[in-house]
Amino acid sequence: MALNYSIAMMGNPMNLEEAKKAYAKAQVSQELSLKALAKRVSSQTTASRADVTAVIIATVENMIDGLRAGEQVDFGDLGKFRLQITSRGAETAEKFSTANITGVNIQFIPGEDLKNIFAGM
Template sequence: MSVKYTLSEKGNPSNPNAPKKWYASAIADGELSFRELSKEIAQGSTTVSDTDVMAVLNDLIKILGRNLSSGKIVRFGDFGSFQLTITSEGAATEQAFNASLIKNPKIQFRPGKDLKDITKTVTFEKYKR
């Protein structure tokens, strides 16, 4: 199975006079729902049902959120890690800075080795409309 992509022509924002170039963008080719994910995990085990897996994953989401919001990095072994990142507006002095200048909190995922290795073997196919 290949990752599908489309092409779009884009200009260089820092040099509007430069010739436009063509760039690839990956496109999604379906999705796996939470329920389908749970069923697939359960199929790999003879001891848990998809309902059990869903319950564990629901708790995982709650625990992940609670720990990220307290500033912790949450590591999932070989799967990868999650961390909250932020950006902020600038202040003229350190004393002038306050938390209201912090904007755009995001959750960053850093894949573990096995997931990173997938990027070395993935193939690509131009999307046919």
């Protein structure tokens, strides 16, 4: 399977004087909707499309609850999800406060099987 990409000229944000360089940017060919995904899964299992949809929605809701509780959510071969905080530095630990926190992101760590599918692309 070929990886769809385009080429973009981008500068170094850490050094604006540096010449721009060409980088590959992955391109999405289309979107696999929840409805289409549930239809695919239901055709491969004994579960109905409605049941698959319900399970996916409940899984996402439970994942969000787990992340909010500070848990790392492990999806086995798919990978793991956990929260990652970005913050501004403080001179000392005592001077650090929640005001230093600038954002929270979801970090995804792919499982071994998922990492390996990109080896031949």
